[in-house]
Amino acid sequence: MQMESKTDSYKIGVGHMKEHMPGMVEAYHGFTGSCFAPGALEEKQKQLIALGIALYANNEVCTMYHVEEALSKGASKQEVLEAMAVAAAVGSGHILSQGVTRVQQALGSLTYGKQ
The missing domain is CATH 1.20.5 (Single alpha-helices involved in coiled-coils or other helix-helix interfaces)
Incomplete structure (x- = not known):
């Protein structure tokens, strides 16, 4: 489709x-x-934020919608790509932050197989 x-x-x-x-x-x-x-943030900025959240949430329809809206509010293709890159950084940072906290805690709580 x-x-x-x-x-x-x-x-x-x-x-x-x-x-x-x-x-x-x-x-x-x-x-x-x-x-x-419009408010303290411009409509374009709000659409770029929404795009990042849509990507993070893996919402295909919202991703397409907010790309279209960001462009219609004056965002350049470069700004859209940078918003996508920030979402990717936050997504991978989320995994890393959980890995260094929760996984390390889980490993530390194991009573067997410690190295």
């Missing part, structure tokens, strides 16, 4: 959901609209 069709499918799905749960969908759109509105 093409990426555009996936984001279109999401939008269509939300439309169908709104038929059954209009208050919930409107509340969600109100909340996200407020979150992405």
Whole structure:
């Protein structure tokens, strides 16, 4: 399935959901609209942040959506790529931080096989 069709499918799905749960969908759109509105951070910056989170969460539809939105808010391809690189650094840093804490704790608590 093409990426555009996936984001279109999401939008269509939300439309169908709104038929059954209009208050919930409107509340969600109100909340996200407020979150992405210009403030101390520009809309472009917010979209780049959302892109990083979407990548970290392995959410394909949100990744495509936030790339499109970041570009529409004035982000360059280089800025999108740098946001992706930061997400990769945070993702690998997350694994490293858990490895040096939790794995080391687990290894330290083992009563057998210590070297």
